[in-house]
Amino acid sequence: MNLEITTEEIDQKVFVNIKGEVDLYSSPEVRKKIFDLVKKKAPVILINLEKVKYMDSSGVATLIEGLQQCNKYNGRFALYGLQDNVREVFELTRLDKIFEIYSDRESALKN
């Protein structure tokens, strides 16, 4: 399944909408999109994972890199809409402790 990534910017907040499966072969595409935003020092990057059915450890590692780069300029990097299986990977690897994770777009925006 192909990966689709779109971005939308609203009030200096960039939403990265990812659709499909993030795996070893598609995660470099996610990385490129996130790094483009990080290079521009986007103050708030919100990753929408509502339509991500599967994410392997390369996808998770890519998000860790995004968070790390964003932290360097004190930007905000948060995830929302994780499906159960994706959330489980974050929980079992204890990465839910280092990421801001929200159930939906509204809660991600509120915080």
Added chain:
Amino acid sequence: MVEPIIKIRDLHTQYGDKKVLKGINLDIYPYETFVILGRSGCGKSTLLRHLIGLQKPTQGYIYIKDNNFVTASEKEKNDILKNIGMLFQSSALFNSMTVGDNVALPLREHTPQPDSTIKIMTRMKLGLVGLSGFENFMPAELSGGMKKRAALARALAMDPEILFCDEPSAGLDPIVAVGIDNLILKLKKAFKMTIVVVTHELESVFVIADRIALLHEGEFIFVGTKDEMRRSEVPVVRQFLQRAPDEDDMDKDKFLNSLIGG
């Protein structure tokens, strides 16, 4: 209906005149932990070598996700193998490389990932097996249990759909062995893998297995759940469960002939 992820059909193997596998059939389903149990020399390691493409059977087929692994070209085989992780009994780490480089190797060889991502993935996998902070150690600096866990981290590097484990707790003390069993259960939950374990360790089987097959003299004489195995009346299954030795039904003449070469 769920399709099997691995299908074995009429698989035969023989070394010279000795028949090791005698036409076995088996279906393994996605996300199950399937244990192939059997005594030393029963053919289970041979079967595992067929499953990872190290050895061709004499006859029969193995389908992995509907790809015929036996007749596949080298390229097709390599593509199938990218979805398979293998934990070798000997760990099989490269002694000249650090633990981190051992884990990173398949990612560097087979994926387009940049090195920064590979480093994070490597640390994640080492963390998962309880080896955080050991990436710069050499294999020789690790204990047997740690080597096994490092090898497991490497087997998981590519996020395989199927993980094969050959005698994962062999040679480990009972506490480390239980740790490896728990790790297998944790990985199954985290990554929703199909796990195929070849072993003769009964304690381990009843911890990790969803289903069990007992291979005896090249044939599956039992395939079922743990409870079905406990209730089985098949004599060899009962003997295995009770750890009973073989009866001494020696043929005197045959024994004498074997000594004098008659």
